[in-house]
Amino acid sequence: METLKLRTGGRGEPAVLLLHGLGATGAVWHGLAELLDHRLLVPDLPGHGGSAPLPAYSFPAMAAAVAAGLAESGPVVVVGHSLGGVLALELASGRHGLAVAGVLALGVKVVWSEAELDRAAAMAARAPRLFPAREDAEVAYLKVSGLTGIAPADPAGVVETPDGWRLSLDAAAFGVGAPDVRSLLAQARCPVVLAAGENDPMSRPEQLRALAAGAVTLPALGHNAHVEDPAALLPLLTKLTERDG
DSSP states (O other), X not given: OBSSOEEEEOOOSSEEEEEOOTTOOGGGGHHHHHHOOSOEEEEOOTTSXXXXXXXXXXXXXXXXXHHHHHOSOOOEEEEEETHHHHHHHHHHTTTTSOOEEEEEEESOOOOOOHHHXXXXXXXXXXOOXXXXXXXXXXXXXXXXXXXXXXXOOOGGGEEEETTEEEESSOGGGGGGOOOOHHHHHHHOSSOEEEEEETTOSSSOHHXXXXXXTTOEEETTOOTTHHHHOGGGGHHHHHHHHHHHO
């Protein structure tokens, strides 16, 4: 397993770093990547897909691992979904040696109940579930990543063991906790756009607007808006890349 599995491609500056959400892999950005005329950096986050797990998970630790695995210092525009959006904001602080020119944070969950945090902690403590067939593990991968019915399973999302198939996701990543998004926004050293799908049950547009008056609502889309309609992100991303240029 690679320290950080990184897909690269495309041409044109600034480079765009695409960070997926919890449980997914970099494959979720395929549709958006096809629409962008930029150099692309698309990792699997630590403990996901083909990237190695971390000894412990925190937003700073995950962001630091991503920055270290890029082998470049930027500038980059970062697009992050959900957990990836939090990591994009963490990178925007400048604490991790990556020059970030702009951030589009999509579908970031900013309000957490104690019950939700308890469930996440319980999931982080569970042993990996084993499945008799690859297809069964792929169904579980799609469910965990919220991609059921809107995307195919990434082969890197599951792995075969002597006892059966399991998710490649390190379940301990569920224990990363709740982000202090207000603080991260205050610490960002670049322009930041917050956005969420109109029908996103996890990241409500009104919750984002309470933190940033200019937060964008993407009509008729859900939590995985970047998969449902990649083109919906283009106007937001264009503003950030043109500002950098």
